[in-house]
Amino acid sequence: MSETFAQIGREEAVRRLFEGSGYAAFEQGLAARGEADGSAVAASRLLLEGTDFSLVYFPLKHLGYKSVVSVTGELYASMARPASLGIVLGISSKLDFEHIERLWGGVVAAAKEHGYGHLSLELVPSRNGLAISLSAVGFRKASTEENRPAPASKDLVCVSGSLGSAYFGQQVLEHRPDELEKYRMMVADYLKPELNPATVAQLEAQGLVPACGLFVTRGLSDAVLRLSRATGLGVKVYADRIPFEGNSFALGKELDIDPVSAAMNGGDDCRLLYAVPLSAYERFRRDFQTFDIIGHLALPEAGTVLVTPDGLEHPVSAQGW
Template structure:
C-alpha cells in the first residue's frame, strides 16, 4: 500500500476526485446583484502550522486571518466576511482565547471586513483554527480578466525567504533552550522573525491594479513556497512556466541569515513558505505599465507551452524541472 508522501498531496487530491467521478467546486459564483463571489477556506493545526512555544496568540490570530484573505486578494476579490471556528483543549484559559481573538479582530478591522462570526469547539489535540471568508468583485471588473496564455509574465510582489528563515531561527533557539535553558539571542534577527510571526498584506497594490487597468490572468497567494505557486498556475491553466533564478527577489537580510544557518536562500524562496506574497500572471502587453506603475513587482519569468512543464532556469541557461513539496515531480 503506497504512502501519501510517495504520491504527493496535489496528485492525491486529483486522483480522489477522478476515481469517484467528481470535479472540484467552481471557484466563482455570480448573482443578480452585479457581483461575482469567491470563497477561501483554511485550517491551521498546532504542531503543524504553528508552535505556541514561540508564537504569540495575538500574532497567530492576525496571521490566520491573512492566511484566508490572501487567496481572495490574489484573485482580485475584496474580502467582506469572515467565519472562525476555534477548537481548543482545556489547557487554554479564557485569557488565551481573548488574546487569540484580539489578533483576529485586528486583521478584521484592518481589512475592512463587514461580517464576522465565531464558534468555540472542544479538542483533545491542542489548538485548531478553521477559517472561511467570502469576497466579491464587480462583474464589470471580473469580465475584464484576460485568459491565461503562453507568454504571460510572472510577477512577484516582494522578496522571499525571510519567513522560512525566521522559522528556522526560532526552531534552533527552541532546541538550544530545551537543551540547557539558554535564553535566545534574537536581536539581530528581527526582520526575519517579523516576516514569520507578523506578516503584512498591502491592499494598495490591488487598488492600483484596478485604477490603471491591470487585470492579472491568474493570481496565487505564496504561502507554500514560490515553486508551489508557479506549479499551481500551470496546473490550473494547463500551461508551462519558466522561472529565472537571477530574477527571484530575496528578502532583505535573508542571504546573511541563510549563510549563517547553512541554507541556500534560493531554496528558501522556492520551497520555504509563509511568505504571504503574491504571484501574478500578467499579459505581456502590460509590460510597460508594470514597469511604470508597480516598482514593487518583480518580473521573474513567464508562462510557456504546457509541453515544457514548470522550469527553473539557472544563470547559465540550464533548464531544470521546478520541484515543490506536495507535488509528485
C-alpha cells in the same frame, strides 16, 4: 487568576470577545452582499498547533492576525474584496479565556485592516491543541471577469515581496532565539506577515486585470505548479530574479540552507503572485514597484522550470505533487 471557559461558558465568552470590537456577536445570516453584478469568491484555511504553528514562540495576537492574512490572500489573488469571515476555534484545556482574548485581538485587528464587514466566531473543545478554522467570502466585480485576459506565453510572473524570508524567520526562532533583533525582518515575515489591503483597488484603478492570480504560502514551487495547471501553460522562473530579504544569503550560509531552496520550498511567505500580460509591462513596473517580475509563462512543452544564472533549466517539484 485567569478565568477558564468552564467558569465563563461559551456564550458569555463569545459575547465578551466581541465587546468593543466593532462587530456584532451572534449575528445571523453572515452571507454578505456584494455588487449586484459581481460574483462571490470563497476561501478557507485550517491551522493546527504543532503542524502550522508552535505556541512556544508564537505570540497569540500575531497568530490571530496571521490566521486572517492566510485566508485573505486567497481572496486578493482572485481579485476579490473581503466581505465576511467565519472562524471556529478548537480550544485545548491548557488555554484559558485570557489566551483566546489575545488571539482574538489579532483576528479583529486584521479583519478591520482588510475591510471585513461581518465576523462570526464559534468555540469548540479540542483534545489535541489549538485549531483555527477560517472561512472567508469576498466579492469580485463583474468587470474584472469581463476584462480578464486569457493566459498567454510570455505573460509576466510577478510576486509581491521577498521569498524564503518566513522560512528563515522560523529557523531563527527555533535555532537563533538570541539573534531576533538582527533578523527582525525575517522573524516578522513569519510571525506577522502583511498584505496591502489596497492591492485589488489599485489594480482596478489602473485597469490591470491579471490573467491568473495565486497566493504563495507553501513555497514558490507549489505556486508555479498550480499556475501551470490553472493556465495550461509552462512556467519559467529565473533564480536570479527571485527577491530575497537582505540577510538571506548570510544566514543561509550559517545554517547551511540555500536561499533559493528556501524560496522554492520553504513556505509561509504569504505573497501574491500574478500573471500579468506582457503588454502591461511598462504600466505594471511604474505603478506596482513593490512587485518583482521573476519569470514568465511559456509554451506547454517548456514545462515548469527554474532557470539558473548559467541558463540551465531544472524541472520544478514540490511536496504534494
